[in-house]
Amino acid sequence: MTSPAAQGRGAERRRALGARFVFLGPGLFYVTVFMAIPLLLVLSYAFLKRGRFGGVKMEFTLDNFHRVIESVYVSVIGNSILIAAITTVLALLIGYPTAYAIARLPRKWRNLALVLVVLPFWTNFLIRTYAWILLLNSEGPLNKGLMAVGILHEPLDLLYTRGAVVAGLLYAYLPLMILPIYASVERLDNSLIEAATNLGASRARAFFTVTLPLTLPGTMIGAIFVFVPSLGNFIVPELLGGGKTVMIGNLIRDQFLKARDWPFGAVLALIMVALLILLFAGQAAISRRINGRGRHA
Amino acid sequence: MNNTLLSIAGVSKTFGDVTALDDVSIDIRENEFFALLGPSGCGKTTLLRVLAGFEVPDMGSVNLAGQNLLSLPPNKRPINLMFQSYALFPHMSVEKNVAYGLQRESLGKDEIRTRVAEVLATVGLTDKASRRPAQLSGGQRQRVALARAIVKRPRLLLLDEPLSALDRKVRAEMQLELKRLQHEVGITFVVVTHDQDEAMSMADRIAVMSEGVVKQVASPVDLYSRPENLFVADFIGSSNAFHGVASADGVHVDGLGLLPGTVGASSAEATLIIRPEDIRLVEQSQAALTGSVVDTQFTGGSSTIALSIAGHAAPVLVTCQGSSNVTRGESVHLAWDASRTIKLPK
Numbered sequence: 001m002t003s004p005a006a007q008g009r010g011a012e013r014r015r016a017l018g019a020r021f022v023f024l025g026p027g028l029f030y031v032t033v034f035m036a037i038p039l040l041l042v043l044s045y046a047f048l049k050r051g052r053f054g055g056v057k058m059e060f061t062l063d064n065f066h067r068v069i070e071s072v073y074v075s076v077i078g079n080s081i082l083i084a085a086i087t088t089v090l091a092l093l094i095g096y097p098t099a100y101a102i103a104r105l106p107r108k109w110r111n112l113a114l115v116l117v118v119l120p121f122w123t124n125f126l127i128r129t130y131a132w133i134l135l136l137n138s139e140g141p142l143n144k145g146l147m148a149v150g151i152l153h154e155p156l157d158l159l160y161t162r163g164a165v166v167a168g169l170l171y172a173y174l175p176l177m178i179l180p181i182y183a184s185v186e187r188l189d190n191s192l193i194e195a196a197t198n199l200g201a202s203r204a205r206a207f208f209t210v211t212l213p214l215t216l217p218g219t220m221i222g223a224i225f226v227f228v229p230s231l232g233n234f235i236v237p238e239l240l241g242g243g244k245t246v247m248i249g250n251l252i253r254d255q256f257l258k259a260r261d262w263p264f265g266a267v268l269a270l271i272m273v274a275l276l277i278l279l280f281a282g283q284a285a286i287s288r289r290i291n292g293r294g295r296h297a
Numbered sequence: 298m299n300n301t302l303l304s305i306a307g308v309s310k311t312f313g314d315v316t317a318l319d320d321v322s323i324d325i326r327e328n329e330f331f332a333l334l335g336p337s338g339c340g341k342t343t344l345l346r347v348l349a350g351f352e353v354p355d356m357g358s359v360n361l362a363g364q365n366l367l368s369l370p371p372n373k374r375p376i377n378l379m380f381q382s383y384a385l386f387p388h389m390s391v392e393k394n395v396a397y398g399l400q401r402e403s404l405g406k407d408e409i410r411t412r413v414a415e416v417l418a419t420v421g422l423t424d425k426a427s428r429r430p431a432q433l434s435g436g437q438r439q440r441v442a443l444a445r446a447i448v449k450r451p452r453l454l455l456l457d458e459p460l461s462a463l464d465r466k467v468r469a470e471m472q473l474e475l476k477r478l479q480h481e482v483g484i485t486f487v488v489v490t491h492d493q494d495e496a497m498s499m500a501d502r503i504a505v506m507s508e509g510v511v512k513q514v515a516s517p518v519d520l521y522s523r524p525e526n527l528f529v530a531d532f533i534g535s536s537n538a539f540h541g542v543a544s545a546d547g548v549h550v551d552g553l554g555l556l557p558g559t560v561g562a563s564s565a566e567a568t569l570i571i572r573p574e575d576i577r578l579v580e581q582s583q584a585a586l587t588g589s590v591v592d593t594q595f596t597g598g599s600s601t602i603a604l605s606i607a608g609h610a611a612p613v614l615v616t617c618q619g620s621s622n623v624t625r626g627e628s629v630h631l632a633w634d635a636s637r638t639i640k641l642p643k
Contacts, residue, residue: 194351195384197371200401213388290388
């Protein structure tokens with residue numbers, strides 16, 4: 001019935017589809033097996049009763065969700081969000097100027113600067129966090145140094161505070177803020193800034209009306225990249241917070257490994273996944289507004 | 298009408314060891330449509346950026362209506378620039394793009410709205426006011442860029458390769474529209490272009506630039522009929538150049554003999570320029586040169602014949618009305634009116 005030409009087009013389309021699967025295949029396989037299936041498991045656990053020694057009993061319940069609104073858990077979640085938010089704001093205040101300055105460096109210096117930014121990632125995260133313990137210790141170089149120059153007379157309690165947790169998280173995730181902002185500043189067409197200047201805008205005005213809005217999508221990606229892992233981190237609160245600062249990450253780990261309440265741990269984990277989806281949806285909506293219809297950040 | 302608006306005097310600029318502008322002096326008159334023409338890398342864009350304030354010249358002065366332009370920061374100059382890439386703000390609607398410059402002047406909301414509406418009507422984009430640049434065609438974007446630049450009513454409007462991003466057909470339309478607009482708004486236009494057809498058809502006067510040097514400033518007709526040097530003669534239109542020794546009534550070329558040309562100084566090295574349309578095909582008895590046909594091109598109203606002449610390296614071009622009645626390999630005889638030729642030193 002169909003013409004030979006249409007058949008040819010059909011075959012071509014099938015071939016194109018085939019090619020797409022060849023390229024997408026490995027990634028698709030990985031995401032399905034190691035992401036989607038575990039996530040579905042976590043989702044299903046959330047609606048089941050806990051087993052006595054971990055695991056689940058195959059009985060449907062919504063009790064796990066009710067427990068989340070108990071005040072002790074609400075305060076842990078609130079505390080986590082607060083610490084992650086403070087970390088994100090500080091990372092933003094430090095990261096944006098840094099990224100902007102790197103993007104404005106002569107081309108040959110830019111790569112070196114970026115390597116320096118990601119250099120800490122080449123060392124184990126745990127070891128770097130232990131280094132902070134030494135640094136913030138009452139016998140550590142920071143306290144000793146401040147006492148030696150006479151600013152302090154007795155050591156400050158720097159370690160095992162909320163501030164130490166923020167400092168550790170900030171240190172850990174700052175590069176994740178810098179890189180996406182760098183990418184968006186570097187991609188920004190300089191003639192747009194010149195156009196703003198030519199139309200009478202001062203440098204500051206050009207920055208706030210052109211540079212900042214156009215780098216906002218990248219900046220929001222950076223903020224999400226810092227906020228989400230800060231929220232879920234359990235190593236830093238444990239090592240630098242000394243167990244006094246409990247964050248949602250610690251809670252989740254404890255539900256699975258200590259309390260052996262897998263369903264409740266699953267609910268807490270899902271809350272984080274939901275938050276992540278919400279944040280990315282918000283980012284996508286705003287960057288679509290900025291870039292106009294049909295274009296992405 | 299002949300008041301000088303912009304006076305560029307002795308402006309030089311080097312980038313590292315590249316000389317972008319070498320002692321450039323140009324006077325641009327009020328309400329003039331002026332073109333800076335030259336091949337890429339000739340310094341015309343650098344000159345434009347000096348005027349806009351994005352580059353600071355090493356030497357020289359620029360005066361706009363008696364005011365020292367170089368002492369003003371770029372955002373305080375009464376000059377607007379239409380960027381080659383248009384540089385429209387992608388996160389703002391057409392209306393906001395156009396209003397941007399007016400908002401910087403702290404004008405009232407109502408006045409801004411009226412002037413934006415006016416200028417959008419002038420460029421015919423009233424119905425596209427709420428669109429984003431990404432939703433417009435190339436020609437429409439160009440008109441937004443133009444509207445954004447003229448809404449500030451600058452003393453001088455700079456246009457950097459305004460038509461290069463457009464396809465052929467839209468380009469011809471926009472040439473006419475730019476010209477019309479220039480008359481309508483009464484702003485002095487300075488256009489940078491590498492396209493001589495564009496410069497010739499739009500500009501009142503043209504500065505031809507090469508390697509940072511202004512080669513000649515003249516009207517399009519004068520540039521074509523009275524080029525002052527070989528660069529201009531070669532760059533503007535097509536021409537046949539014969540290099541030899543000047544004599545009283547022409548140029549003596551080795552191997553070709555005396556070619557009739559304008560009367561002038563003798564016994565110096567000179568080049569005789571003959572435009573293709575000034576050469577006629579004649580009987581052997583009247584011929585100044587004889588060559589054989591290499592190729593003919595029919596371009597509608599006229600034809601161009603390429604000839605090879607023994608002893609002359611470059612093909613000689615002859616333009617004649619209608620179709621040519623010659624065939625490839627045929628031997629033809631050429632003559633021209635000596636007074637129509639151009640004799641240039643060296």
